Amino acid sequence: MSAIKLGVPSKGRLMEKTFDWFAERGIRLRRTGSEREYAGAVDGVEKVELVLLSAGEIPRELAAGRIHLGVTGSDLVRDKLADWPTLVEELAPMGFGHADLIIAVPACWADVDTLEDLDAAAHAFRAAHGHRLRIATKYHRLVREFLTREGIADWQLVDSQGATEGTVKNLTAEAIADITSSGETLRANHLKILSDGLIHSSQATLFASRMADWAGLEAPRAALIAQLGV
Ligand SMILES: Nc1ncnc2c1ncn2[C@@H]1O[C@H](COP(=O)(O)OP(=O)(O)OP(=O)(O)O)[C@@H](O)[C@H]1O
Numbered sequence: 001m002s003a004i005k006l007g008v009p010s011k012g013r014l015m016e017k018t019f020d021w022f023a024e025r026g027i028r029l030r031r032t033g034s035e036r037e038y039a040g041a042v043d044g045v046e047k048v049e050l051v052l053l054s055a056g057e058i059p060r061e062l063a064a065g066r067i068h069l070g071v072t073g074s075d076l077v078r079d080k081l082a083d084w085p086t087l088v089e090e091l092a093p094m095g096f097g098h099a100d101l102i103i104a105v106p107a108c109w110a111d112v113d114t115l116e117d118l119d120a121a122a123h124a125f126r127a128a129h130g131h132r133l134r135i136a137t138k139y140h141r142l143v144r145e146f147l148t149r150e151g152i153a154d155w156q157l158v159d160s161q162g163a164t165e166g167t168v169k170n171l172t173a174e175a176i177a178d179i180t181s182s183g184e185t186l187r188a189n190h191l192k193i194l195s196d197g198l199i200h201s202s203q204a205t206l207f208a209s210r211m212a213d214w215a216g217l218e219a220p221r222a223a224l225i226a227q228l229g230v
């Protein structure tokens with residue numbers, strides 16, 4: 001008997017708030033087994049199975065059709081999937097997990113407050129140093145598309161999978177593109193956001209896969225969507 005596979009973040013704030021969001025709509029998601037065992041169950045709706053996954057892997061699993069529904073950040077779907085609207089459907093923003101993907105530069109760069117200023121600074125940087133200004137990020141697709149669309153030249157991305165704000169102090173980048181929520185990490189690392197440097201405002205979002213096999217699952221899908229009110 002087939003069932004709808006629902007992918008949910010396996011740890012941390014996103015997992016807890018996802019469980020709360022479904023509970024508020026009469027569906028109980030729960031871990032089965034130990035804290036460390038990634039098994040789960042769904043009560044309150046028929047033919048839905050819980051799959052606990054890393055938030056970062058949920059976009060790929062949706063695109064591959066290995067899960068039917070998935071909860072993850074809207075930033076991760078846009079960054080990890082080329083042409084994401086053809087692969088997944090955005091069913092509902094969930095109202096938590098808010099974070100802004102932004103571009104930030106050293107606070108001491110008095111002449112750089114906008115993208116236009118960054119463009120000028122990058123040009124001058126290349127002339128002075130013989131290589132392009134480095135922007136550290138893990139959001140390669142979103143940052144590349146944004147800078148290209150905005151017509152900024154003379155930059156290069158350097159990969160940073162964590163502690164991205166530290167790369168400027170460590171002299172491995174001149175600027176960063178990362179998510180911020182409270183802004184504390186940026187402040188602590190003496191970085192400032194460009195006034196027009198917002199790339200994407202992210203929040204946890206429920207997605208449906210366009211690539212999964214929904215045959216025979218139309219009725220459970222309709223029942224679930226109705227119960228969730230999305
Ligand atoms: N303050 C925050 N710090 C980090 N991520 C946040 C924050 N607020 C919201 N998010 C969102 O949470 C998601 C990332 O979650 P998480 O770090 O658990 O994912 P992950 O890449 O799967 O992590 P891991 O690889 O450690 O399992 C992104 O969509 C991000 O926008």
Ligand SMILES: O=P(O)(O)OC[C@H]1O[C@H](OP(=O)(O)OP(=O)(O)O)[C@H](O)[C@@H]1O
Nearest residue numbers: 162163164178179180181182183184185
């Ligand atoms: O604006 P703030 O409230 O300070 O939050 C933003 C920070 O949180 C995230 O890092 P996380 O703790 O997930 O670790 P990471 O460096 O591994 O991404 C993000 O990458 C920022 O560094």
